[in-house]
Amino acid sequence: PLKGAMTNEVYQVRWLTGGGEEKGEGEYRKVLMRVYGEGVEVFFDREDEVRTFECMSRHGHGPRLLGRFPTGRVEEFIHARTLSAVDLRDPEIAAIIASKLREFHHLDMPGPKRVLMWDRLRNWLKTAKSVCPSDEAKEFRLDNLEKEINALESEFSGEDQCIGFCHNDLQYGNIMIDEETKALTIIDYEYASFNPIAFDISNHFCEMAADYHSEEPHILDYTKYPDLDERKRFVQTYLSSSGKHKPCH
Numbered sequence: 001p002l003k004g005a006m007t008n009e010v011y012q013v014r015w016l017t018g019g020g021e022e023k024g025e026g027e028y029r030k031v032l033m034r035v036y037g038e039g040v041e042v043f044f045d046r047e048d049e050v051r052t053f054e055c056m057s058r059h060g061h062g063p064r065l066l067g068r069f070p071t072g073r074v075e076e077f078i079h080a081r082t083l084s085a086v087d088l089r090d091p092e093i094a095a096i097i098a099s100k101l102r103e104f105h106h107l108d109m110p111g112p113k114r115v116l117m118w119d120r121l122r123n124w125l126k127t128a129k130s131v132c133p134s135d136e137a138k139e140f141r142l143d144n145l146e147k148e149i150n151a152l153e154s155e156f157s158g159e160d161q162c163i164g165f166c167h168n169d170l171q172y173g174n175i176m177i178d179e180e181t182k183a184l185t186i187i188d189y190e191y192a193s194f195n196p197i198a199f200d201i202s203n204h205f206c207e208m209a210a211d212y213h214s215e216e217p218h219i220l221d222y223t224k225y226p227d228l229d230e231r232k233r234f235v236q237t238y239l240s241s242s243g244k245h246k247p248c249h
Contacts, residue, residue, distance in 0.1 A: 002032075007190055009035040012077065030077040031066060052189045055109060062187055078185055080176040088172050088208045089226070091233070092182075097175065098234050099241035100184045101204070105164030105197045115163060116193035118153045125149070156196055166200040167192050171207040201238065205231060 002010045014030045036046060050073070057065040064076040087093050125145050129137060137143070167174070168191035176185045209220040226234070 007037045007188075008072070009037065011035070013074075032063065032075045032077045033072065034075060035072040049190045049192070051111075052109070052192050056107075056189060059107070061104075061107065062185060062189070078176055078187070080178045080183070080185060083172040083175045083177060085172050085208070085211050085213075085224075087177075088204075089224075089230070093177065094230070094234055095237045096177070096182060096184045097170075097204070098237035100186060101167075101170070101200065102238050102241045104167060104186055105200065107165045109165045109194075113163060113194050115157070115195050117168075117195045117199065118149060120193075121149050122146070156198075161196045161198065163194055164197040164200075165192065166195040166197060168195060168200060168203065170200060170204040171210060171212065173212060201235065205234075 002012055011033045012030060013033050014028045016027070017029045018027050050068075053062070053073075054065055056062045063078050065073060066076060067074040083093070088097070125142065128140070129142050132140070132142060167186055167189065169188065170186070174186060174188045176187060177183070178185075205226050206220065208226055209222050209224045211217065211221065
């Protein structure tokens with residue numbers, strides 16, 4: 001079993017190849033087996049996620065898809081380490097993330113290019129209202145959230161918003177880095193969809209305040225939120241990264 005996965009159960013599977021099996025010698029082959037978590041359909045559409053993963057795999061982004069079964073899939077095992085919360089504050093790593101994120105946002109994914117965020121928020125709110133006791137619904141101010149969603153959609157749906165293919169969950173556990181080459185891979189596309197790219201960048205900043213290995217992983221420590229200089233440096237690197245990208249204003 002591999003630690004750190006929150007939505008699925010993830011395993012490293014390995015076996016001997018190329019002889020030497022009887023003596024316990026020889027080379028090992030490794031793959032990653034992902035068993036889908038139960039109940040996650042409340043948060044995202046699993047079929048959409050699988051299609052996204054298959055498309056990313058075909059185009060050389062992220063791990064390669066090696067096989068599927070009804071409750072999960074087998075993926076290429078990436079020989080890299082998962083980032084930690086501290087890594088996100090490292091200027092060198094932050095610059096690599098910024099460049100990689102711009103590349104991700106300009107992926108030409110199939111299907112409609114419409115923003116998914118507002119419908120997703122409303123669906124989550126509807127589900128929350130259906131399962132929350134009245135005292136909890138009042139504590140979380142669920143009755144006010146629809147007004148806030150409507151206000152935010154109105155504010156951030158203008159022509160000045162650049163829409164791209166967003167990861168929507170860019171926390172440190174979903175970013176892997178090869179220590180030797182500094183090649184960075186973004187993994188786990190359960191929430192990926194077209195959205196305003198400003199949301200993806202803002203969400204990544206919020207993830208710097210998270211610690212998913214603490215006893216209260218749902219509580220963010222905003223004293224760790226990046227300061228203005230860190231945010232400006234990240235955005236400047238994002239905007240100046242090379243590549244054949246469509247202009248965004």
